[in-house]
Amino acid sequence: MTANGWLQIAFYLSVILLVTKPIGIFMTRVFNREKTFLDPVLRPVERIVYRLTGVDEKHEMRWTEYAIAMLLFSGVSMALLYFIERTQKWLPLNPQNFSNLEPGLAFGTAASFTTNTNWQAYSGESTMSYLTQMAGLAYHNFVSAAVGIVLAIVVIRGIARKETDKLGNFWVDTTRCLLWILLPVCVLGSLMLVSQGVVQNLKPYTTVQLLEPQTVQVTGADGKTTTQTVTQQVIAQGPVASQEAIKEFGTNGGGFFNANSAHPFENPTPLSNFFEMVLIFAIPSGLTYTLGRMTGAQRHGWAVWAAMAFLFLAGVTTAYWAEARGNPLLLGTNQQTSALHSGGNMEGKEVRFGIANSALFAVITTDASCGAVNGMHDSFTPLGGMVPLINIMLGEVVFGGVGAGLYGIVVFVILAVFIAGLMVGRTPEYLGKKIESYDVKMAMLAILILTFTILGLSAVALVKPFGASSISNPGPHGLSQILYAYTSSAGNNGSAFAGLNVNTMWYNTSTGLAQLLGRFFMIIPVLAIAGSLAKKKVVPESAGTFPVTGGLFTTLLVSTILIVGALTFFPALSLGPILEHLLMAAGKSF
């Protein structure tokens, strides 16, 4: 670990802290339908959208209607993507003449992009046409992010409003989210990325002559090894920048290229890397301020932020420490940081990012349910790779996915308030709303879904040949690979412990299912909580009211997340990354 590395991490968190308030205020204004500086341009557009679609913008929905609208919208969008994937061969903008996707992969990918997971069992540059990338995948990057954000807003409204069953209009919220928040930032963000060298074109791939021909060993189908000389390379092209900004800003994470943000066309410079990291946390962090502002409890918003920041720093510290330590099995190799090289475990990392920024990116992308990567998590040291895994297992509440992080942490807040709240001698209250059996039931349901999906599917995959055969490394590392795949899917993260062959019927179907369960079966109880909270009376604050601000609450929240969220996975983790780490220390690798 170096001072320079720490300085960059500290600088990153400071920038996030700085943007939290302005973004939070802006989102509050957008969703409260107050005046913003963009109104003169966007308001007419918004009106046209409603006129064309027949949306009554004054109509307010109950949580059930909101949920149905959201499910319908997601379902239709998912079908649309599936259709494009299955017919791209005959559609325009396919200069490389990619064929149609087979049903399993098409379903898995459609589920993955609809749920904001962006799990990719394919290589973008060799599978998807430009049309699929733009109208299919990038479209979902925008709308799935918007769905997540508006759901968080509904939950906030549920806390803030009283004695009503009206929680807003799904179509209006989503439209405003797209027009006011996602599109403007992504237009500017794309330009910024283009300035750094991210490509944006619709050209066929470029074939170039190598300056230095490479000789490679190729094993043929008959098992014989032959030597081949490679003189040409195909350089993939495409509308990358326009997809890149929303990939981070909407915490989607689905790369245009297989290498994701490690690819120089997606993430060419340290500055673009920093910019992409800021985009990932911008909305999740801002939403904590929106929570405070809309509920009139700004200090509560900051207390939630502080809990997130604490868990974030704990993750970064562990991952950075583990990666900077290097690999103890590489005896005799100089892994010290020096002027000439970064030291540490550089396997699977980009030299232009180094240890600190790779560890930082890995933590950010898994804290948020982004899943974009600038290094290979599979190549991290066991403990370094466990950090992303735990981050997702916690339910991605450390800032979290856009919207999903906030409503996820609200579930934990409710549990924390309920478990410890009794200890002040009152029926637990959250910002004046009594937490009753219905709310507890829904909160437990949301947490159960995640545990059930991750542990259940991993268990099946590990002992059945159709699952275990995809493992590339045996032993505890293989267990981590499978555990990571389902954790990432159920958590709607989308990053992968590369190495597991997931483009099989079983994995495409089961991960797709995990994504749908992890997204929608989490959302429905959360919306039910919002509906239930909104109906309640507000109990005025008194000296006897449970405090949801300050260090004490933050500590309580962090402990609840760790004990309720993480302990469940402790047995699985101890047979995966922890065991691998201990075996590595004993000289055994996988």
Place this chain on the structure above:
Amino acid sequence: MDPVGQVRRQSLTDTKILSRAIVDSFRKLSPRTMARTPVMFVVEVGAVLTTVQLVGNALHHAGQISFGLQITLWLWFTVLFANFAEAMAEGRGKAQADTLRKARAETEARRLHPDGSKEVVASSALRAGDVVLVIAGEFIPGDGEVIEGVASVDESAITGESAPVIRESGGDRSAVTGGTRVLSDEIKIRITSNPGETFLDRMIHLVEGATRQKTPNEIALNILLAGLTIIFLLAVVTLQPFAIYSGAPQSIFVLVSLLVCLIPTTIGGLLSAIGIAGMDRLIQRNVIAMSGRAVEASGDVDVLLLDKTGTITLGNRQATALHPCLNVTDVELAGAAQLASLADETPEGRSIVVLVKEKYGLRARELAPYNPTFIPFSAQTRMSGVDMDDHQIRKGAPESIAKYVAEKGHEVPAEIMEIVREISNGGGTPLLVAKDSRVLGAIALTDIVKGGMRERFEHLRAMGIRTMMITGDNPLTAAAISRQAGVDDFLAEARPEDKMALIKSEQAKGKLVAMTGDGTNDAPALAQADVGVAMHTGTQAAKEAGNMIDLDSNPTKLIEIVEIGKQLLITRGALTTFSVANDVAKYFAIIPAMFAGAFPQLGVLNVMRLRTPESAILSAVIFNALIIIALIPLALRGVRYRPLGAVALLRRNLLLYGVGGVIAPFIGIKLIDVLVTYLGIV
């Protein structure tokens, strides 16, 4: 401090209760009973599974007999300990119910027919509407209302209070309870309840916990516990495939042990005991709660409505000073005040006579020679007094006296008006005394605030509870007394309907309101309040409207009720937090033990350095069972409530039960491991 009714304490180690509880804990093993507490039901199922496995192993001469037997035994103990906790909590109530049943024993009653004839029938033959005659020495055969006569009644069977109480027809002291005994005189009673529905019957049900329903908060907590149980069930069930993949499959003993240690058995096992004990603590303080819901609500109370008279101040106002006019002597005023009050039987009137006697040495005089005509107090004139041969003496409210003398062409001297204002401002009630048409001076009646009230209100404030004094006094007087007593707010010149309106407006603001009452005109407000405590001495209507009855009829007991409600919630929260925090240590005991065989490297996680895998797992299971027993006293007594304010209270309890809950099992499991290893049983 106010005397608090005699507290019926029974020792936790009462052998009769203890032996009954032990029998009951086995009886409660029935799956139908167990299913009501999902957490313990899972433990029981686990125990059955290991028992079956154990028998199987024994038959097939497979290994793990000693280890399996011990694990199985401790799992059964875990279930039994939880049942024992519940049985102990119920024990005290059952013992008390037995005593009450004796009071309910069949008696004979003298039923009166409309034609005046009498008939002796069994008390069980009485129906609502019957009229009975009860004479001295007899038991009252059923709940009812005195319709004729006055009698002193021994109600100790119900209240535990040995001093007899007066019951009379009309007014607010007319309700009598079946099973109590008339000591003197005779009364006619109209029976108001049918056999089986009497107050005594209800009380027996309540103290026995037979009709106990889960309270809203308990239901929510049960859902949380069930949810956690399912999560850990998932974690343990899926662990086996993980273990098989890793080449280290686990035995059923180990898996069930892990599951039982992880699910929140501590709170799951003690939850119902806490609830029953909370009700029981109220009963020990002579408060009968009609539902657990009301007890729980009392912990949430935001506003306490307290009647001034009898609650904040001692009974009635008393005369404390005389203020004569400039040209009037003390003795002249005292004499007139005495004459005007001799026939005044109100407490205020009597206090004037007492004051005059003590301060001015004037004894009561014989008035007969003067042909006195006493003028009683009337609501219209708001004066009382006496007309004698040559003088007319009046005393009354300043406005009334002013009007009285004005009619005769006089007015109240300015200096007296000044004194009147001063008395009012100081929280007193001024009375003026007039002789013929001349005002002689003023009498100050003052409220005496009970000792210790200020401190109690401060405690309540720290709990976040606002106290409000209800009084019929004018706002000035009310303000002065509320200042003196330290209440937060007051409602002056209150009529019964104002009380109702106040409760509704506080409730509309989302607040929970508690109040006490005894009169029939309190009944609507008692019913409206979230916690309505009716005085046992009160009318039937009041007792039916409230959701609690204080057998001691002590209005300040509301404060204790609130504390018990809070204690109940805190105890639940503390043990839940403790239970969940315990899991950390248990993981560190069991996980390394499970896989130490296949992967010795995982021994690093064995931070407690437990001797062998078997001793580690057994120690965790034993700790998990014993902690239930260890916490029974806490569950029954309740966590002490300290009026500290939420933040300080939370910090304290989090440290104690959260941090303590993380640390305690590390120490406990280690100690048990040392002992188990020393004994060489694994």
